[in-house]
Amino acid sequence: MDGFERRKQKKIEQIHNAAFELFFKYGLQKVSVNEIAHKAKVSPATIYNYFKTKEQLYADTLMNWMDKRLAECEDILDSGLSFPEKTKEIMLLEARNLKMLADEFQKAPSSELSGLMQMMEDYSEQKVEHFFRRFVELGKQEDYIRKDQTEELTMRYFTMFKNELGRQWEASNQERTTLSIDQMVELFFYGLAGRGQ
Numbered sequence: 580m581d582g583f584e585r586r587k588q589k590k591i592e593q594i595h596n597a598a599f600e601l602f603f604k605y606g607l608q609k610v611s612v613n614e615i616a617h618k619a620k621v622s623p624a625t626i627y628n629y630f631k632t633k634e635q636l637y638a639d640t641l642m643n644w645m646d647k648r649l650a651e652c653e654d655i656l657d658s659g660l661s662f663p664e665k666t667k668e669i670m671l672l673e674a675r676n677l678k679m680l681a682d683e684f685q686k687a688p689s690s691e692l693s694g695l696m697q698m699m700e701d702y703s704e705q706k707v708e709h710f711f712r713r714f715v716e717l718g719k720q721e722d723y724i725r726k727d728q729t730e731e732l733t734m735r736y737f738t739m740f741k742n743e744l745g746r747q748w749e750a751s752n753q754e755r756t757t758l759s760i761d762q763m764v765e766l767f768f769y770g771l772a773g774r775g776q
Contacts, residue, residue: 603679673741711734
């Protein structure tokens, strides 16, 4: 990457960071391109040059944020932690992400919700499913997931636990959620019967 491309990427990152902070704090409708430009220390023309519209910037910013969260999950999966510890860390990260997204969706006008939901579904199909296949394959290799279990059923099972964590993940009870995650991971892997059965 040459110097021009590095500067361009740095500007785009500055814009994404500023846009993320403002959009997630105030919502798409209440933030202007001028405010984002001021916070990112770029001109509004630069933003329009890279993103064309505020809505495109919003979509790109959300995708950028999700890419970073997915990269964190990939790092956890590639770490030296045991598979149950990896699962625990990924579930906690996903619970925090779900909470942030739920808060963001509440700020969005109802006219934009279907577009946001479609964007999330497309992202899941394109990127999250690949990650989850790796997760299931690793779990099977390490004998934490039954070899005859389908990816689809395993993903539904994982999503069920992740969604419950997301519901619990509020500022007032994050500590309790973190403490109960060990029990949830135990339940996730061994069911109600427990390890000894």
